[in-house]
Amino acid sequence: MSPSVLEVDGLHKAFGGVQAVKDVSFALSAGELLAMIGPNGAGKSTCFNMLNGQLVPDSGVVRLDGRDIVGLSPRAIWRLGVGRTFQITATFASLSVRENVQMALYSHAGQLGRMLARFGTAKKEEADSLLAQVGMLDQAERSCGVLAYGDLKRVELAMALANSPRLLLMDEPTAGMAPRERVALMELTARLARAQKIAILFTEHDMDVVFGQADHVIVLDRGRLIAGGRPEDVRNNADVRAVYLGSMH
Amino acid sequence: MTFPSFFIQLLNGLTDASSLFLVSAGLSLIFGVTRIVNFAHGSLYMLGLYVAYSLIQALGRSPFGFWTGVILAALVVGVVGVVIEVLVLRRIYRAPELFQLLATFAIVLVVKDAALYLWGSEDLVGPRAPGLAMAVDILGKRMPAYDLLLIAIGPVMLGLLWLLLQRTRWGALVRAATQDREMVGALGVDQAKLFTSVFFVGAMLAGLGGALQIPREPANLDLDLSVIADAFVVTVVGGLGSLPGALLAAILIGVAKAMCIGVGTVRLPGFEVDFSRLVLVVEFVIMGVVLVLRPYGLLGKPPAVARAAASVPPPLRSPRWQTALVWIALLLAAPLVSDDYFAALLIDIACFALFAVSLHFIMGPAGMISFGHAAYFGLGAYAGAVLLKRAGLPMEAAFLLAPFVAAAFALLYGWFCVRLSGVYLAMLTLAFAQITWSIVFQWDSLTSGSNGMIGIWPAAWLSGKTAYYYLAIVCCGLGIAFLWRVLFSPFGYTLRAGRDSPLRAEVIGINVRGFQWMAFVLAGAMAGVAGTVFAFSKGSISPSATSISQSTDGLVMVLLGGVETLTGPVVGAGLFTWLRDVLARETDYWRAVFGLIILAIVVLFPQGLVGGLKALFGRWQERNA
Numbered sequence: 010m011s012p013s014v015l016e017v018d019g020l021h022k023a024f025g026g027v028q029a030v031k032d033v034s035f036a037l038s039a040g041e042l043l044a045m046i047g048p049n050g051a052g053k054s055t056c057f058n059m060l061n062g063q064l065v066p067d068s069g070v071v072r073l074d075g076r077d078i079v080g081l082s083p084r085a086i087w088r089l090g091v092g093r094t095f096q097i098t099a100t101f102a103s104l105s106v107r108e109n110v111q112m113a114l115y116s117h118a119g120q121l122g123r124m125l126a127r128f129g130t131a132k133k134e135e136a137d138s139l140l141a142q143v144g145m146l147d148q149a150e151r152s153c154g155v156l157a158y159g160d161l162k163r164v165e166l167a168m169a170l171a172n173s174p175r176l177l178l179m180d181e182p183t184a185g186m187a188p189r190e191r192v193a194l195m196e197l198t199a200r201l202a203r204a205q206k207i208a209i210l211f212t213e214h215d216m217d218v219v220f221g222q223a224d225h226v227i228v229l230d231r232g233r234l235i236a237g238g239r240p241e242d243v244r245n246n247a248d249v250r251a252v253y254l255g256s257m258h
Numbered sequence: 259m260t261f262p263s264f265f266i267q268l269l270n271g272l273t274d275a276s277s278l279f280l281v282s283a284g285l286s287l288i289f290g291v292t293r294i295v296n297f298a299h300g301s302l303y304m305l306g307l308y309v310a311y312s313l314i315q316a317l318g319r320s321p322f323g324f325w326t327g328v329i330l331a332a333l334v335v336g337v338v339g340v341v342i343e344v345l346v347l348r349r350i351y352r353a354p355e356l357f358q359l360l361a362t363f364a365i366v367l368v369v370k371d372a373a374l375y376l377w378g379s380e381d382l383v384g385p386r387a388p389g390l391a392m393a394v395d396i397l398g399k400r401m402p403a404y405d406l407l408l409i410a411i412g413p414v415m416l417g418l419l420w421l422l423l424q425r426t427r428w429g430a431l432v433r434a435a436t437q438d439r440e441m442v443g444a445l446g447v448d449q450a451k452l453f454t455s456v457f458f459v460g461a462m463l464a465g466l467g468g469a470l471q472i473p474r475e476p477a478n479l480d481l482d483l484s485v486i487a488d489a490f491v492v493t494v495v496g497g498l499g500s501l502p503g504a505l506l507a508a509i510l511i512g513v514a515k516a517m518c519i520g521v522g523t524v525r526l527p528g529f530e531v532d533f534s535r536l537v538l539v540v541e542f543v544i545m546g547v548v549l550v551l552r553p554y555g556l557l558g559k560p561p562a563v564a565r566a567a568a569s570v571p572p573p574l575r576s577p578r579w580q581t582a583l584v585w586i587a588l589l590l591a592a593p594l595v596s597d598d599y600f601a602a603l604l605i606d607i608a609c610f611a612l613f614a615v616s617l618h619f620i621m622g623p624a625g626m627i628s629f630g631h632a633a634y635f636g637l638g639a640y641a642g643a644v645l646l647k648r649a650g651l652p653m654e655a656a657f658l659l660a661p662f663v664a665a666a667f668a669l670l671y672g673w674f675c676v677r678l679s680g681v682y683l684a685m686l687t688l689a690f691a692q693i694t695w696s697i698v699f700q701w702d703s704l705t706s707g708s709n710g711m712i713g714i715w716p717a718a719w720l721s722g723k724t725a726y727y728y729l730a731i732v733c734c735g736l737g738i739a740f741l742w743r744v745l746f747s748p749f750g751y752t753l754r755a756g757r758d759s760p761l762r763a764e765v766i767g768i769n770v771r772g773f774q775w776m777a778f779v780l781a782g783a784m785a786g787v788a789g790t791v792f793a794f795s796k797g798s799i800s801p802s803a804t805s806i807s808q809s810t811d812g813l814v815m816v817l818l819g820g821v822e823t824l825t826g827p828v829v830g831a832g833l834f835t836w837l838r839d840v841l842a843r844e845t846d847y848w849r850a851v852f853g854l855i856i857l858a859i860v861v862l863f864p865q866g867l868v869g870g871l872k873a874l875f876g877r878w879q880e881r882n883a
Contacts, residue, residue, distance in 0.1 A: 084767045
């Protein structure tokens, strides 16, 4: 197996007296899709926020291509090639879909400080090719403030791809989409991951998406990692059935 | 300072703290529930003083007359608060936050002129409190008995408010709405009634704070803005929405001011410091320090995140170059057909247009509201004057260098300001502007203090009215064009992106604060250009160029035209300057007329003039399509 893009070792985070994440360790290699699942409140979003620098872990190590990134700011971690999409989408509502992607491209090129250049003309083709990849080209002119939720998720994906990332962190990438759309979006994501050798960590509540697309699955419950492995092994794991799948039936 | 005089100054500080607390508690209560930053709160305090003065005159100077007068005055002001809420604010709760702010500015103007009409422009000295006029002997110093009573009133009112908020159903609703207004609405509480009652209580507290000062402070027409500045500072230092915080902050600031007076001039080896000069600044210094160390005030909490998505600003559209060309041609041709008077008015409009556009630059696209933009206008003006008169530079050099002085101060002040956001940021900008004002006001040897500076005339080749007109139009026009150009550059887009979603901006590698800081400096520099052009066109400059009312004038211009359009601030500046000029020649009550016009616009066009006219035009087009 290729060397890991992301290695997480012994991650801890407590809020007040509540242990949100306890001793979580896992690894992820290029081109691999890893699903992190678990009931609400299991600590998934907290984990994500520690991986891209929005939260600083109490202890533990996060290595990106072997380099410790704990304590770096989100923007520094982005510069190292980590893209992020959010559970509750965050886009620039007063800008158009294309302009949102252009922002990410300008930032990647280090050209945001230009005061006298016109924004609109440069990076248009690059932006359009990213939008075409996620199926949003026909809506490029629309304002992000009026988009449907599922479409905003696609815009976020296009923005995350703008700096040719090594690692994508996708928090519930298909929430708010119709079931068929969900599978289509994750198939697209999986294709991109394999073609561009991107490691992808995602959380998901739709089990069809998880077991259909993920190469590996890890299960979080009350902040602790209780199982991990190939999808079929996790599906048959007794602990997982008890705390997680069991609770759904 | 000896211990007795220290102790007396302490008591003096505590006396001032009581009224300060009452006003601030009302402001905090109203803000907590309605999210309206009520600029007219100082006006309510001022009304409290005037009404109490008249009532005590009518009721007689007996203890009964005095106390009935004070309490009735508070109730009357409470009713005025209800009238304001029902007639104006209730109609615009759904309008953007900034528009509500504009409405409260308009109320300030109307109340000021109403007071001028009813009570005249002379300061009114109130009666001493009957029965409490004597002085009490404390440690060999004399202290008015009334002041000792006032010291007690602050904590007593805090106790009463606490009971009202903790022990009654109304109090529970107020606390709930302060924490989560949407949820209270969703639970079926009648918000209109709640808001009206909160306005009554808040306004009554302001009125009481004013009325209680009647034996200590003459009623005058400048109290509105000076008190609102104090009340903002107290509320922000204590933490928005925290009543104990307001009392703590009021005491801290009251005592600090009294101590500055008490200490007086201190001789240190080599130089002397006159602490009494710090009275005007000390509260703003305290506020600056507190906000940098504790961004939400001493006892405040971070504001709850609004659940519903805030209204999305529409995309910016650049003005059409054809329209721009027509305007440029008209402005260039103007001196051929107009008299000197009209040219002077156009110069004023040009200066204020650039001032307003620079304010809009940080308020709209960059999302940072400033209550103190006059600082940079005034600094540009004074820098030009000082470089010319004190440094002896040629006019051309002073004119070119002055904006850089404004930019340098924007660089310094901005570093602190961009660490905050929302109302706290706005208050900090106000603090820096007031610090600037009081330095300008007091540094006699450099700025001639309150007299202002005169003889700031352009060089000979520019001194003709037409020559200077062209210089002014070109400088201000280029400044506006530059700022607009920047808004459509990657830098400008980054500002809008940072305003729309700081989170997303951060995770695509954008240093939002850094960009905001640079925007602050650009806007400061351009306001500086406007100030410099203005100073040389008048030949004189006074401290009012950096005052709160200059800052609020700028806000009114931007909000009147509409913060969501590019041309709005220019239209607003033109309309404001022209109307003020016309009205001031017709009537002594131009402020009230102006305020009423603004109120009419606010109620009829909640998107600002340009936005509202565009919407009307759009509907007309649809109907005719």
